[in-house]
Amino acid sequence: MSLLKLDGVKVHFPLKKGVVFDRTVGHVYAVDGVSLSVEAGQTYGLVGESGCGKTTLGRAVLRLVDITDGSVVLDGTDLAHLPEEEMRKFRRRVQMVFQDPLGSLDPRQNIESILSEGMAAHGIGADREERRARIREILAKVGLPSNALSRYPHEFSGGQRQRIGIARALVLEPDVIICDEPVSALDVSIQAQVINLLEELQQSMGLTYMVIAHDLAVVRHISDVIGVMYLGSLVEEAPSDGLYAEPLHPYTKALMSAVPIPDPVVEDSRERILLTGDLPSPATPPAGCRFHTRCPWKQETRCDTERPELRDLGGGHKVACHYAAEIVAGTVRMNSAATVVEPGLVKTEKTAETAETGTAGESENSEKAAESV
Numbered sequence: 001m002s003l004l005k006l007d008g009v010k011v012h013f014p015l016k017k018g019v020v021f022d023r024t025v026g027h028v029y030a031v032d033g034v035s036l037s038v039e040a041g042q043t044y045g046l047v048g049e050s051g052c053g054k055t056t057l058g059r060a061v062l063r064l065v066d067i068t069d070g071s072v073v074l075d076g077t078d079l080a081h082l083p084e085e086e087m088r089k090f091r092r093r094v095q096m097v098f099q100d101p102l103g104s105l106d107p108r109q110n111i112e113s114i115l116s117e118g119m120a121a122h123g124i125g126a127d128r129e130e131r132r133a134r135i136r137e138i139l140a141k142v143g144l145p146s147n148a149l150s151r152y153p154h155e156f157s158g159g160q161r162q163r164i165g166i167a168r169a170l171v172l173e174p175d176v177i178i179c180d181e182p183v184s185a186l187d188v189s190i191q192a193q194v195i196n197l198l199e200e201l202q203q204s205m206g207l208t209y210m211v212i213a214h215d216l217a218v219v220r221h222i223s224d225v226i227g228v229m230y231l232g233s234l235v236e237e238a239p240s241d242g243l244y245a246e247p248l249h250p251y252t253k254a255l256m257s258a259v260p261i262p263d264p265v266v267e268d269s270r271e272r273i274l275l276t277g278d279l280p281s282p283a284t285p286p287a288g289c290r291f292h293t294r295c296p297w298k299q300e301t302r303c304d305t306e307r308p309e310l311r312d313l314g315g316g317h318k319v320a321c322h323y324a325a326e327i328v329a330g331t332v333r334m335n336s337a338a339t340v341v342e343p344g345l346v347k348t349e350k351t352a353e354t355a356e357t358g359t360a361g362e363s364e365n366s367e368k369a370a371e372s373v
């Protein structure tokens with residue numbers, strides 16, 4: 001059953017100009033028509049490069065930004081159209097865990113005070129003692145000692161602070177937890193511990209997550225379903241295994257090929273797709289398919305004029321690309337100056353001409369574009 005269902009969600013930020021009269025001179029199309037469902041007890045992973053609208057989408061669920069259009073249905077209630085006083089009751093039910101645990105914890109408050117603040121505001125626990133007992137229980141669940149209660153955020157390591165952030169969400173007994181880049185501020189050695197903790201808590205408490213990350217490796221194991229965002233829209237969505245087994249959208253293929261593989265033999269023997277060109281501004285998104293300006297498989301003129309819908313190609317594997325099936329079948333070939341790193345080479349630029357012969361070349365910009373993915 002879908003616990004959280006987004007339908008056609010748009011968040012357009014007005015671009016203002018002028019000191020006296022604020023004129024709207026355009027919009028940032030941060031989120032532009034996203035539909036997705038998060039099933040109870042599951043994890044939806046949302047990935048995409050910086051600026052694609054992931055955080056704004058998460059904030060829209062909590063109504064921390066104005067929703068321009070669409071619906072956000074939590075357990076049967078559309079939050080997008082709820083009066084503010086009604087919305088207050090629902091805020092407890094969707095909690096957010098932030099990227100920077102230190103920045104999101106008040107340094108002047110001890111842990112008990114940080115955790116009990118929200119509980120008191122939402123009427124959880126009859127009195128201080130009851131709240132304290134509940135906090136102790138949750139601290140144990142997230143792997144922190146009960147003496148953490150009287151300590152302050154700066155006394156903890158980065159990983160422990162993220163555990164406090166998770167505890168702060170849990171004490172409010174939410175239906176859904178949105179984890180926004182939950183491990184990207186942490187040391188690599190600590191990241192796996194926090195991801196494992198999220199998984200353990202999900203199993204023992206039946207939690208439902210939306211995990212937002214720019215790093216595909218972070219969402220891979222924890223997610224049941226993964227959605228890939230590009231310039232405000234979902235370009236691909238699939239059960240996690242299906243997405244990794246066969247990414248269908250050219251953007252996902254590029255993202256996936258940029259993830260380093262620890263085995264040097266495998267790393268050296270695979271092909272990588274490096275995107276050329278910069279990410280367009282969400283204030284002036286390209287017409288047609290938003291990815292067409294960087295797409296190695298772009299076809300004239302459909303891709304520059306007609307916006308592809310997200311469609312199911314089977315087994316819940318959805319893709320917004322006019323030619324996804326043809327690319328898989330090999331009947332549509334790379335047609336532009338796409339850069340492919342061929343097995344065993346550091347860098348090879350493959351163009352329409354060189355694609356056949358495999359002539360090697362260099363492209364600094366392409367390498368940078370790949371790094372930014």
Ligand SMILES: Nc1ncnc2c1ncn2[C@@H]1O[C@H](COP(=O)(O)OP(=O)(O)OP(=O)(O)O)[C@@H](O)[C@H]1O
Nearest residue numbers: 013028030049050051052053054055056057214282
């Ligand atoms: N309040 C705002 N007013 C105007 N533009 C905004 C606002 N918040 C976000 N944006 C713009 O919306 C776009 C999407 O931003 P968002 O933070 O959602 O992306 P993101 O994918 O989460 O990126 P990051 O990982 O860097 O946070 C960006 O171009 C950003 O500059």
